[in-house]
Amino acid sequence: MHWVVFLRAVNVGKANRCQPVQIAKELAKFGLVNIGAVGTFVVREDVSESVLRNAIAKKLPFKCEIMICPARDIMNLASKDPFSQQPSGPDITRFVNVLHKRPRALPSLPLSLPSDDDWLLKIIAIQDRFVLGLYRRQMKAISYLGKIEKLLGVPATTRSWNTIGRIAKILEENR
Numbered sequence: 017m018h019w020v021v022f023l024r025a026v027n028v029g030k031a032n033r034c035q036p037v038q039i040a041k042e043l044a045k046f047g048l049v050n051i052g053a054v055g056t057f058v059v060r061e062d063v064s065e066s067v068l069r070n071a072i073a074k075k076l077p078f079k080c081e082i083m084i085c086p087a088r089d090i091m092n093l094a095s096k097d098p099f100s101q102q103p104s105g106p107d108i109t110r111f112v113n114v115l116h117k118r119p120r121a122l123p124s125l126p127l128s129l130p131s132d133d134d135w136l137l138k139i140i141a142i143q144d145r146f147v148l149g150l151y152r153r154q155m156k157a158i159s160y161l162g163k164i165e166k167l168l169g170v171p172a173t174t175r176s177w178n179t180i181g182r183i184a185k186i187l188e189e190n191r
Contacts, residue, residue, distance in 0.1 A: 022173045113173065138150045
């Protein structure tokens, strides 16, 4: 099976530093394609999830959450346009939180923080292990991303919708 791997809290500030490009080279037998600097990989070869997880964990000089999703789940997510009815512009980032597992309880949606009238972060949908939302490009908005984990009770890592698009394009090329 083909996979997409998301590492949590890698290369943010001065903590949990690693070289995703080097990890991809060292795990070339799995067909890893590195996407960016924060630990996102497309896995193009058939490998079991447990073998993949162990191989990546051995390459990291620290412990971190490793979220591994079937490639088909990312393709399914990317095939829809969940942001079509949402505001856009240079001051708004569309994002996906990849959860370690599906949350037990879901909040009412849409959920706007700090408020509906003056939101900095808005969750518009939760599809299985994926939280889709928007945040305004303001420093205060970043603190609200961390609140998603607490709200859902599940570790999460954030990627932009553009990154999901790049992943989907690579997966499509390898079909």
